[in-house]
Amino acid sequence: MTASQDTDERPRTGKTSTGRLPRSARRNQLLGAAEEVFVAQGYHAAAMDDIAERAGVSKPVLYQHFPGKLELYLALLDKHCEALVEAIRGALEATTDNKLRVQATTEAYFAYVAAESGAFRLVFESDLTNEAAVRERVEAVTRATATLVSKVIAEDTDLPEEEAMLLAVGVCGLCQITARFWLAQGGTIPKDEAVRLVSSLSWRGLKGFPMHGGEGVTH
Amino acid sequence: MTASQDTDERPRTGKTSTGRLPRSARRNQLLGAAEEVFVAQGYHAAAMDDIAERAGVSKPVLYQHFPGKLELYLALLDKHCEALVEAIRGALEATTDNKLRVQATTEAYFAYVAAESGAFRLVFESDLTNEAAVRERVEAVTRATATLVSKVIAEDTDLPEEEAMLLAVGVCGLCQITARFWLAQGGTIPKDEAVRLVSSLSWRGLKGFPMHGGEGVTH
DNA sequence: TAGCCGTGGAGGTCAAGATCGGCGTGCAGA
């Protein structure tokens, strides 16, 4: 009946699985475990106990590496925000043909969302948007990606800056939403087909706006 | 400096402001108070104490009208989900000209988001998406609106059902994302101008897909 | 005027974030 009768068979060292790790390796392992738990359960439903258990360590170690739950979450969020922005930047820099740019950007969104870790949920489906730090980061991502796209739009159209920005936000949002829907559908449409459809929609929509020299279609 | 100095002038009874109300009126008032608090603070940060205080009643009355916090939230969510679907349905039924349909749908999204209550946050920015009941309702909204739109798309194109659905989700998402961005910008672009831009983007994107009879543009 | 019913403030419970003393391991030096 005594609760301390847990019959722990510790092989010989006393550790459950991974044994003692150097500090940076342990930190990375904790980040990995936290990512899995946060992605699967969201911020609020994820308990620090869950993360510690997933990593095979006890709670105090978690607090020896991160000041608190929020900082742990922000570390992951920053990492994946940066990854997305870089992916979009890469897609836009890969070519100067704007049609191909649209395709590559759409492809980048789909690849980001399709990553097996599911980490896109931290950015696009966070349940901590009330926290100022999180909201600020998520908005910074949309602002950064949309700014990259809007520069391209503004290069070839006569649209004022704010309007180009609105369209850029729209195109990025279109990619994001459709990619998430496509993923949630679970593969009834092949990815390349979905990318082709969405980039066609974006490209035909964009190329109709007035261009330098008046080549644009008016309506 | 004391926070409890709210100078409540209770007219003559013991009630703070509204006095005794019939049951349905009280319920509506509680829903209104809950909506304000949930919109302003999100689900998790909102406390039942806050809602009761906002309504000028005490907590037990809240629990006499709603079994718990979740049910209160779901009641509001259902109300505003239904309102959005009906608005989109109305926009699509207002005409048979598809270009005007796109404009009206976009306009409906902007109007929905611009509503002074800010209730769109319950649907588009909920921080309770891990809760199955909430997730299910939010997905039902996107499914319902996109289905309405996809039927229109499928009427005039040769696209298979799944592809039309993907495009419909995309167009709805485009409206939703741009409307929210436009609102967050706080009026640097007039609403009509934003609607015009976004609906141009959507319409030009959509009308290029292959139509019955082969009139569509191929790429 | 007497009873009833709804309201209000104070409190219970519990989950989850955050923390303290003890233990065991591996290494440095003699």
Next chain:
DNA sequence: TCTGCACGCCGATCTTGACCTCCACGGCTA
């Protein structure tokens, strides 16, 4: 090889905060 030391880890606990009910009070009806 033996011994002392330092470090990383763990069980057990504290505390906070939020959801959810119990005893007194005052207006309405017969």
